[in-house]
Amino acid sequence: MVAIARSRIAAANRVDCDFPIQNLPYGVFSTAGGALRCGVAIGDMILDLAACEAQGLIDAAGTFSQPQLNEFMALGRPVWDRIRARLTGLLVEGAEGELPLVAMADATLHLPIRVTEFTDFYASKHHAFNVGALFRGPENALPAQWTHMPIGYNGRASSVVVSGTPIRRPMGQVRGENGPEWSACHRLDLELELGAVIGADSVMGQRVSVEEAEAMIFGYVLLNDWSARDVQAWEYQPLGPFQSKALGTTISPWIVTQAALEPFRTSGAKRVNALLPYLAETRAGFYDLTVGWAMNGQQMARTNYNVMYYSSAQQLAHHTASGCPMRVGDLLGSGTISGPYISQTGALLEMTQGGRNPVLVNGEERTFIQDGDEVSLFAHAQGQGYRIGFGPCTGTILPARP
Template sequence: MPMVEQPLRSRVSAANDEGCDFPIQNLPFGVFSDGQGPRCGVAIGDMIVDLAECEARGLLEAGGTFRAPQLNDFIALGRAAWDRVRARLTELLAEGADEDVPLVPMDKATLHMPIRVTEFTDFYASKNHAFNVGVLFRGPENALPPQWTHMPIGYNGRASSVVVSGTDIRRPMGQVKAENGPEWTACRRLDLELELGAIVGADSAMGQRVSVEEAEQMIFGYVLLNDWSARDIQAWEYQPLGPFQSKALGTTISPWIVTQAALEPFRSEGAARVNDLLPYLREERPGFYDMTVGWTMNGQKMGETNYNVMYYSSAQQLAHHTESGCPMRVGDLLGSGTISGPTQDQTGALLEMTQGGKSPVKVNGADRTFIEDGDRIGLYGFAQGDGYRIGFGPCTGKILPAD
């Protein structure tokens, strides 16, 4: 457990509960509405700070960006603005502070997409997950491709199907392999992927390469991310160019963006290196976090592990993304790839947990291999400090039948 300072206490009493996801040390950003139009807010205990109203009253300054229905404009102001607003909110919400802060009960609010997702890239950065899936498709001898331990592997996904927690996901139709050629059918092997998503907070120019250190400074914060996967469609389509329709059905993110500043006390080393990385991917300091992540199916806990099992950090992924001179934009979303530990109960996908459907698991007393219609999948994540936790809140989605 990392050494962390004795926690502050908040004027919002629920924020002082040890199991609360949103203590004063967290202050994650999101977008909410409560009868008025969507606007920016910060979670504290069981309340939401109305940032637009705070700015209207002169309690803080962000160039009017908090009136927008997404955080992109505020994020684009840069790290100095992020730090200034966070410091001011800490003053306003500390125990004993007496300025009138506009607070909205969280249970009276609707949460929306926190950002306008400009682009979505999903990576494949857990060595445990990559090996387990490789064994299923190619056998243990060829489980990891030869380049895997040398660079982050990823693919460009669809920003248009990224949705906020609580949005239902429709089971996809698609081509799957059959005995006498392809069959067009509803997906039979629907799966989840437990991931962490990084929000890019600064632009880079076309032709510009970004170092790992610069990439670290470009990341605004993190969300939980479930990249839903149609495994039978994926198995038929993924060669030679990788996943396509099997990953386009939906990607669910949590509504609150936990900032880098909130996670800073929990920095951790990642998985042990198999070989040295090329200089452009080497980190000056650890880029991972000591953070519990897990998932549930219909309320039952299934897999749980720690984010620090990952092999490539978000900063390394972002730096690699710009290697060719690819420009990045505020609001780009980078998925970590499935987070899996070394044992079956630490896996972040049913594909691994059930050995490709060969070994069913018990869910509320019934044998299960993949996700069925009506199932609800939930992700959770938190970093545990001394008397407080930095949590993400819920990230859930329910599967509807194929149309």
């Protein structure tokens, strides 16, 4: 049996730790009275990367003193690989020398990237069918093009927030008995997603292949694309969601790198037809990731990311099909991750069949999210004796402002 690498940070060696030495996710943090700077999670500690650079322990062209990771990501994959190898050497069990470590309990975590653009996709066949059936009936659930290309929409980068940020229930136009009404959202929902963080630019007018797209992805975050379903039902035709998706998108504070997830590559959902060549993959583009969500501390659903129909690389390649340029800091939402069973659904809209079948949360009925409810997403990949976790992705709902 191959020996499992261990860290000099004791907590990182626990089998239930999200942040072992095999993970090393990047984030941005601050301490009392201190500036925002970049760090890496290891066990229950944060390695202060700005201090590491100042002490000459690593060299990332001074980018780790920035209040976001964009400048580091822009240095490119060879630098990402070199820094990861160096960090592993600094943090491995038996390594010598003092390190600038900060207790995670003493740190405040911030949005890890400057989100340049946000695009949300619709890549779970189970979710697309379930929602389509509710809106259009089972015979028209999936649009004709759904199994041929990733479907998405451009969302709001300005309302992407880090885990722990409260979300305000939106006001909006909804369908009334005699026309539109101005109302607080009554059908507020979550969406369990994985977000791909883009770490390289592309050129306007030039397409990116799936293989090139793979190389552009820096890493992944958990992503909750909060949804106002009653607002969405009134506004979504003919151009899709607008205000119903602009209220907020919560992401986890730690970016789990593509390198950390590499051992967990797997195939996605079985295809019903061949894709056009520009979307063809030469290797599996999905990951064996257990994902799920909880409400007010009670686990509500659990599934696997490998149920998805389109990978992040395919989504990114399709995004550039028209020559649309991508930028460092772009964020691509996978779309709601739902399996075939009710207990595997990534949204209350599916779980409650459009609000018809309430679920119990700590003994209380829910059809959609109420004020004061806390929704938390979770994800991890399980290795032999360690796991690659994503940390928290949590938001609490505040009352609407009429």
